[in-house]
Ligand SMILES: O=P(O)(O)OC[C@H]1O[C@H](OP(=O)(O)OP(=O)(O)O)[C@H](O)[C@@H]1O
Ligand SMILES: O=c1cc[nH]c(=O)[nH]1
């Protein structure tokens with residue numbers, strides 16, 4: 001797995017406000033979207049394109065356009081939904097599929113409770129969105145799900161990652177070729193005894209959508 005930390009001052013600035021416990025839900029949602037748009041710039045560096053002939057008012061020239069099939073964006077519900085608009089803004093022609101996953105607060109085991117994805121993802125370029133990579137269980141299961149359906153080029157995007165989760169994913173996804181790319185806004189210090197990222201930002205789903 002290839003790991004890119006998008007260390008840009010604007011990203012660090014917005015992450016600081018996102019982490020702040022005084023930030024309310026509407027502001028948190030706006031910041032998550034804006035951060036995704038900034039991370040998307042890095043995450044789409046290898047988006048598939050092909051040559052495209054056009055004529056400017058002055059001369060013919062060869063540009064590029066996104067190749068077909070268009071990329072698939074997969075937010076992991078709930079919290080990944082908070083990043084979707086920020087990604088779609090940069091890739092408006094992409095398709096969107098959904099994976100619903102929930103982590104047991106006690107055991108940290110992952111349950112997949114919903115999926116709405118094309119049956120056949122052979123050769124598809126896929127972007128998986130989840131703001132938090134903690135133990136890596138949710139992202140690892142999501143990526144395995146996509147690989148099992150044939151996806152061959154996967155980029156995972158998160159806002160914050162824990163070193164423990166990155167190490168777990170590195171080991172679990174070592175055989176995937178081409179390697180999965182992980183783009184993150186930050187690698188934080190550690191996980192605490194409850195599986196929360198430190199310093200982190202708390203429960204991303206709850207801060208976006210409320211406690212359920
Ligand atoms: O790396 P992991 O240890 O798997 O933890 C990260 C997952 O935990 C949170 O989801 P949660 O289960 O709280 O669901 P939610 O998004 O609906 O709140 C978060 O949004 C990630 O999906
Ligand atoms: O810190 C964490 C870890 C998992 N899920 C979250 O929302 N936050």
Ligand SMILES: [Mg+2]
Pocket residue numbers: 079203204205206
């Ligand atoms: Mg949650």
